[in-house]
Amino acid sequence: xxxxxxxxxxxxxxxxxxxxxxxxxxxNEFDQGIITQFGEPMGGAITESxxxxxxxxxxxxxxxxxxxxxxxxxENQIPTSDKKYIRLxxxxxxxxxxxxxxxxxxxxxxxxxxxxxxxIDSASRDVVSAHNxxxxxxxxxxxxxxxxxxxxxxxxKLERVSLGRDSLRLMIMEKASExxxxxxxxxxxxxxxxxxYVQEVRQKVYERMISERQKIAAxxxxxxxGEKASIDGQRERELxxxxxxxxxxxxxxxxxxxxxxxxxxxxxxxxxxxxxSFLKTLEIYRNTIGENxxxxxxxxxxxxxxxxxxxxx
Amino acid sequence: MKxxxxxxEYSWSGGKIRNxxxxxxxxxxxxxxxxxxxxxxxxxxxxxxxxxxxxxxxxHIKIPLGVESVTKIKVKKVFKQEFGFRTLRADVRTRYSSxxxxxxxxxxxxDLNVAEVExxxxxxxxxxYKYIFKIKDTKExxxxxxxxxxxxxxxxRTVTGVLTKERVEIAQEVQDELQGLLDYFEAGIxxxxxxxxxxxxxxxxxxxxxxxxxxKQDKSKMINQAWEAYNNRIPRAKGxxxxxxxxxxGYALKRVNRSKGDVALFNNVYREYRKAPDVxxxxxxxxxxxEVLPKVEQIFIIDEEQEGILPHLDLGGNAKGGEGR
Numbered sequence: 001x002x003x004x005x006x007x008x009x010x011x012x013x014x015x016x017x018x019x020x021x022x023x024x025x026x027x028n029e030f031d032q033g034i035i036t037q038f039g040e041p042m043g044g045a046i047t048e049s050x051x052x053x054x055x056x057x058x059x060x061x062x063x064x065x066x067x068x069x070x071x072x073x074x075e076n077q078i079p080t081s082d083k084k085y086i087r088l089x090x091x092x093x094x095x096x097x098x099x100x101x102x103x104x105x106x107x108x109x110x111x112x113x114x115x116x117x118x119x120i121d122s123a124s125r126d127v128v129s130a131h132n133x134x135x136x137x138x139x140x141x142x143x144x145x146x147x148x149x150x151x152x153x154x155x156x157k158l159e160r161v162s163l164g165r166d167s168l169r170l171m172i173m174e175k176a177s178e179x180x181x182x183x184x185x186x187x188x189x190x191x192x193x194x195x196x197y198v199q200e201v202r203q204k205v206y207e208r209m210i211s212e213r214q215k216i217a218a219x220x221x222x223x224x225x226g227e228k229a230s231i232d233g234q235r236e237r238e239l240x241x242x243x244x245x246x247x248x249x250x251x252x253x254x255x256x257x258x259x260x261x262x263x264x265x266x267x268x269x270x271x272x273x274x275x276x277s278f279l280k281t282l283e284i285y286r287n288t289i290g291e292n293x294x295x296x297x298x299x300x301x302x303x304x305x306x307x308x309x310x311x312x313x
Numbered sequence: 314m315k316x317x318x319x320x321x322e323y324s325w326s327g328g329k330i331r332n333x334x335x336x337x338x339x340x341x342x343x344x345x346x347x348x349x350x351x352x353x354x355x356x357x358x359x360x361x362x363x364x365x366x367x368x369x370x371x372x373h374i375k376i377p378l379g380v381e382s383v384t385k386i387k388v389k390k391v392f393k394q395e396f397g398f399r400t401l402r403a404d405v406r407t408r409y410s411s412x413x414x415x416x417x418x419x420x421x422x423x424d425l426n427v428a429e430v431e432x433x434x435x436x437x438x439x440x441x442y443k444y445i446f447k448i449k450d451t452k453e454x455x456x457x458x459x460x461x462x463x464x465x466x467x468x469x470r471t472v473t474g475v476l477t478k479e480r481v482e483i484a485q486e487v488q489d490e491l492q493g494l495l496d497y498f499e500a501g502i503x504x505x506x507x508x509x510x511x512x513x514x515x516x517x518x519x520x521x522x523x524x525x526x527x528x529k530q531d532k533s534k535m536i537n538q539a540w541e542a543y544n545n546r547i548p549r550a551k552g553x554x555x556x557x558x559x560x561x562x563g564y565a566l567k568r569v570n571r572s573k574g575d576v577a578l579f580n581n582v583y584r585e586y587r588k589a590p591d592v593x594x595x596x597x598x599x600x601x602x603x604e605v606l607p608k609v610e611q612i613f614i615i616d617e618e619q620e621g622i623l624p625h626l627d628l629g630g631n632a633k634g635g636e637g638r
Contacts (some may be wrong), residue, residue: 028362029446050363067449068498070457091457093448093498134425137468143423146479147471158424165465188498191461195468196419202427206517209426209472213521217528224532231539238543239550246554250561257565261572268576275586276579278594282601289605296613302595303602304614 022056032066034099035059045099064099068188069109071116077198078125080133085201088136089194090124090172092116094185101184115183116176120190123175127168132159136195139164165192346377353389355441358382367441386441391505394456396463397431398510419515420464426472427518431510432484434459434491436502443501451500459507462491472514476522480509 027033032047037059046052047066054061071092079085094116096102106112128136138161147158173190180187197205269276289295297304349372350356356368360381368383375381397418399410418429436455438444448454466486467475475483488507495502514522586593606612 026362029359029364030449031362048363049359051361065449067447068454069449070454072457091461093454137421137425138423139465139469142469143471146474147424165468189494191458192464193457193461194416195421195464197421197427205425205427206515209514209518210521212426213518213525217521217525220525220528220532224535227532228535228539231536231543235539235543235546238547242547242550242554246557250557253558253561253565254568257568261568264569264572264576268579272583275583275594279579279582279597282597285601285605290608291610293609294611294613295606295609296615298615302598303606307614308616 019056023053025052025054025061026050027052027061027063030065030067031063032096032099033061033063034103035061036103041100041103062099062103064096064102065109066096068093068095071113071120072193073117073120073124075194076121076124078128080128080136081130082132084133085198086128086133086136087194087196087198088124088128088192090120090169091191091193092120092173092176092187093189094180094187096184097186098184101182103184105183112183112185116180119179120172120176123172126175127171131163131168134159135161135163136165136168136192139166168192342377344377345379346374348373348375348383350385353387354385355388356383356385357441357445359384364442364446384445386438386444388438388441391435391437394434394436394452394459395431396433396456396459397429417460420467422467422472422475423469424471427515428467428472428475429511429513429515430463430467430475431512432463432487432508433510434507435505437505438501439503440501443499445501447499447501451502454498454500455495455502458494459487459491462494463487463507466490476512476514480512484509 027046027049029049031049032045034045035042035054037055042059046061052061071094073090073092076088076090077085078088094112102112106115141160144158144160169190169192173187176190177187196202348356350368350370352370354370356373357364358366358368358375358381360376365381373383375383397414399414400407401410415429418431420428420430422428434455444451466483470479470483484507488504491507492504495504513519
């Protein structure tokens, strides 16, 4: 008998546990959901976290996320309005705001992913193909102030954008947002995650980049040559100036000295020019008449006049 | 109750079994009811899934048996996310993955050029509640937003700016915007820093970009060489100039002094001459002749009335002989 009661207790315990399991359900802090009875939704959304109760077995709790969820799109190849083909990845953050509609329309997250693929991709395509490439690359015109090298080298002048990246992605979000309430979800944010050229376009872009850089390099080198020529010219001019001024000053000094010497001589010799020339001539005789000279003199000379007579005038 | 183990028979009383069961129950209760939080963590406690409290580091008790559960979050640790590259092993010599992550690193600049950008984001979990309960997969959201924001900021810069001077500025802008977005989503994350690592032009255009640097260096070199030549020549020219002037001054001095000397000599002689002109003149003349005539090899003295020079007089060496005056 004791054994029977033990088994009975165990069986009752098991039954109680099964019933409890089907009656109580836990709603996590990040969950929300709805109750269905025989597949039909009952009541509104359940968003309170904690332990809840439902009718066992016939009612079922469907659990959905309350948190912000990510949608990451595949890469799309889209032509811009100026015929540039780009590879675009968009990404979105969304939330289930009406679990009931969500359950009735898509039922699960994977369903949403594929719906969002269609909605956001087509919205991206519409927006991107209606604008030039520059509008989706840039957000502002700040870069125009920053492109010093380009301007000096006369390489590509940049256009201005009127809308910009943020405006375009908000346009994408707006377009997509119109279509999502039917799934009980809300788009919180749409971002452009990646943006690249397609292979063929990339080649052309690289060629352009290379030729731009070559122009800039040539610009630097020619600036260098120009400045070098200017410095060399300056050096030559300076050289000429220094040399010619020095020559002028030296000649001036010499000239003044010559003039002064002349004055000194003139002042002195000028007192008796004849006596000076007499003295000077005697000096010349001393210096020029030497060995290997022959002299022919007459007895009229001062030296030899006494050869004929002892007393001459 | 009798239990057979091998060939021994154990007799367990009902009391013993109860004790064992009680001990097991206590162990289970303690294991699922006591928990510890490390110094760099915080604990988020949920009761039947509902958030009830956050716990600080230390030893704590919670309602056991799955009623209350705790999730431990490291709130002091600085996490790092890498973009455009991966570190294989951080060490004294860090090793990087040789796989290229160009999907992450290639981006368009504001002048429609292309750059390869590698960067890191370091962050901390600031609000454990928000980190767990506001976004599903907060870490992935951070990565996605980081790529989107970096591309947007780079899209407003020139390729030269991204490669060189504006790196720090750009990183700061990315950090500010990223933090703003994460706060808007209530991610509970605080960005510690955004840092750019390697930033390069794409492989095929790299030589052209390097050449621009070479060109800048060439320009500097040309200018430096020109100044060097200048500094070589000009001071030397100045020196030469000074020398020229010095020499001129030397000449001037010599000339004037000599003239003064000559004149002094003359003045002295003249003074004496003035005192007795005839005598002095005759004396000077005769003294000079006395000096000069002895040197002469041959002297011919001819009477002043003699006319013409004797033609057959051997004047030595002159074959033709002199002719009359």
